[in-house]
Amino acid sequence: MKRFAIFLIILITLLSIVACKEKEKEELLIFVGAGMKKPMDELKGIYEEKNNVKINIVYGGSGSLLSQIETTRRGDLFMPGSMYHYKIAEEKGLVDKGVEFLYHIPVIVVKKGNPKNIKGLLDLTREGLKIALGDESSLAIGPVTRKILEKACIYEDVKRNVVVREGAVSKLVLDVNSNFVDASIVWRSSAVQFGIDLEIIPIEEKFNEIKTIPIGIVKFTKNEKLSRDYLSFVISEHGKEIFKKYGFVVKDEEN
Incomplete structure (x- = not known):
């Protein structure tokens, strides 16, 4: 009887361990630019609800995220x-070849009503304006903005009006929303997502630097199968529709 009781206890313990393991959720760790937070949060919720997994997402400036992966x-x-930052990650052997499926379109944002009457890039050089720009080392929009201004031959003139460099695109939008600055250059999608009381001023096509947004698998992944499945979900037609809702332009629908 005593042996049977011991056997029963061992059996129950083993069954409990197996049950716990079955209930353990697979997890993914994803590094995502801050400008994609709203659509990626929505996609995360849908995927987690349909699958017994946990998606952990770290948002931030692209350069900062790259440093985290490397470190x-x-x-x-x-x-x-x-x-830009994905190619650096590729060169360092940190990621596989990425899939480019969205466009990031730079625009000028101003307060609703456009009180400073800003109509284009050249107006950003006017004396007395306060401008917020993205940090050139940590934020994807930073070096892109520099290229735009250099193409227009006004980088140094605009630089004199810059009062702050931000490490997150949401902060650039907030700076305009709060009247801390008169204008900023951000992604169109960020203006749609985070802009409360803003107007969007298009950048002249001959100067603009439209960028593609990639997603790819990190070479340190411990679950390549799940990573590929989630990647496929993000770039699916359903995923693209969610991104479009937040102001993104899908790469194969630009025309």
């Missing part, structure tokens, strides 16, 4: 704000 040697997917 920690962890992660499953990388989705920066442009190919």
Whole structure:
């Protein structure tokens, strides 16, 4: 009888361990540019509801995310704000070849009503204006903005009006929303997502630097199968519709 009781206890313990393991959720760690937060949060919720998994997303400036991947040697997917930081990650052997499926379109944002009557890039050089721009080392829009202004031959003139460099695109939008600055250059999608009381001023086509947004698998992934499945979900037609809702332009629908 005593032996049977011991056997029963061992059996129950083993069954409990197996049950716990079955209930354990697979997890992914994804590094995503801050400008994609709203659509990626929505996609995360849908995927988690349909699958017994947990998606952990770290949002931030693309350069900062790249540094985290390189330092920690962890992660499953990388989705920066442009190919610039993804190519660096590729060159360093941190990621596989990425899939480019969205466009990031730079625009000028001003307060609703456009009180400073800003109509284009040249107006950003006017004396007395206060401008917020993205940090050139940590934020994807930073070096893109510099290229735009250099193409227009006004980088140094605009630089004199810059009062702050931000490390997150949402902060650039907030700076305009709060009247801290008169204008900023951000992604169109960021203006749609975070702009409360803003107007969007298009940038002249001959000067603009439209970028593609990639997503790809980090080479340190511990679950390549799940990573590929989630990547496929993000770039699916359903995923693209969600991105379009937040102001993004899908790469194969630009025309």
